[in-house]
Amino acid sequence: AQSVAQPEDQVNVAEGNPLTVKCTYSVSGNPYLFWYVQYPNRGLQFLLKYITGDNLVKGSYGFEAEFNKSQTSFHLKKPSALVSDSALYFCAVRDNSNYQLIWGAGTKLIIKP
Amino acid sequence: NAGVTQTPKFQVLKTGQSMTLQCAQDMNHNSMYWYRQDPGMGLRLIYYSASEGTTDKGEVPNGYNVSRLNKREFSLRLESAAPSQTSVYFCASSDLSRVDYGYTFGSGTRLTVV
Numbered sequence: 001a002q003s004v005a006q007p008e009d010q011v012n013v014a015e016g017n018p019l020t021v022k023c024t025y026s027v028s029g030n031p032y033l034f035w036y037v038q039y040p041n042r043g044l045q046f047l048l049k050y051i052t053g054d055n056l057v058k059g060s061y062g063f064e065a066e067f068n069k070s071q072t073s074f075h076l077k078k079p080s081a082l083v084s085d086s087a088l089y090f091c092a093v094r095d096n097s098n099y100q101l102i103w104g105a106g107t108k109l110i111i112k113p
Numbered sequence: 114n115a116g117v118t119q120t121p122k123f124q125v126l127k128t129g130q131s132m133t134l135q136c137a138q139d140m141n142h143n144s145m146y147w148y149r150q151d152p153g154m155g156l157r158l159i160y161y162s163a164s165e166g167t168t169d170k171g172e173v174p175n176g177y178n179v180s181r182l183n184k185r186e187f188s189l190r191l192e193s194a195a196p197s198q199t200s201v202y203f204c205a206s207s208d209l210s211r212v213d214y215g216y217t218f219g220s221g222t223r224l225t226v227v
Contacts, residue, residue: 009153036216043117043203043218044156090155099209100146100171101216105155 002027004093006104013081013111021076021107023091032094033074034101035065039087047089050074061085081111115140119204119219126194126226134189134222136204142215144207145187146171147179149200150221156203162187163209194226 005024013019025031032051036044048059055067065076076089091104117138126132138145147159148171158171162181176198178190187206191198204219 006155034214034216041221043205043220044216045218046216094214100158100161101214103148103156105153 002093002095002097002102004091004102004104006089006091006107008107009105010108010110013109015083015111015113016080019078019081019085019109019111021089021091021109023074023076023104025072025074025091025093027093027096027102029096031067031069031072031074032096033065033067034092034094035059035063035074035076036090036092037061037087038090038106044090047076083111083113085109086111117204117206117217117219119202119222121222122220123223124225126191126224128195128226130194131190131192132194133191134202134204134224135186136188136219137186138204138206138217139185140206140208140215140217141184142206142208142217143184144209145181146205146207147177147187147189148203148205149173149198150203151200159189159202191224194224196226198224199226200224 003026034049035047038044050067058064092101120135143164146161148156157173160179162168165184202222207214207216
């Protein structure tokens with residue numbers, strides 16, 4: 001079955017430190033992978049995607065993600081965290097049987113000053 | 114501003130009452146979706162409409178019905194609300210012909226069933 005796992009419910013990082021939010025996936029065929037962010041009382045906003053090409057994908061707000069095919073992972077990273085990065089982050093993968101997105105459960109990122 | 118508009122933003126229902134959540138998009142997207150978001154469970158797909166005139170069940174369709182009124186509008190109906198339907202509901206639209214799908218979400222409807 002196709003699925004996405006975000007193993008951490010919450011990640012705490014001090015401002016200025018690097019951050020990583022983990023995502024692993026299981027999908028048949030080529031993976032189309034996405035990261036979205038949700039700020040309080042808002043809908044989800046697109047951050048970045050991996051479709052093909054370079055394994056390091058750069059997105060909005062200084063975020064990047066590294067695609068690792070052998071580990072079936074797509075971890076979200078940022079070199080230096082900001083307090084304003086505090087939000088809920090969702091990883092998603094395309095279901096190649098119907099082209100809909102399968103969503104992870106979300107990871108709450110808390111950046112402390 | 115182009116986007117997805119959901120109404121209402123908040124609603125309190127009594128058990129057994131019915132209501133319809135409205136969603137409209139002005140991005141000319143073919144596909145539209147209704148999700149519910151519950152703590153610790155992420156987004157779960159209730160129904161989706163791949164194109165005008167079609168609707169399909171998602172992961173958690175029981176207790177809900179949908180109508181794709183036209184290309185712009187996709188409504189979600191609760192016929193007899195239950196406390197288990199207390200959740201935050203999101204409408205989204207996308208263009209599957211785009212490489213990045215262009216998923217766009219509404220700001221959500223917070224529904225409480227008492």
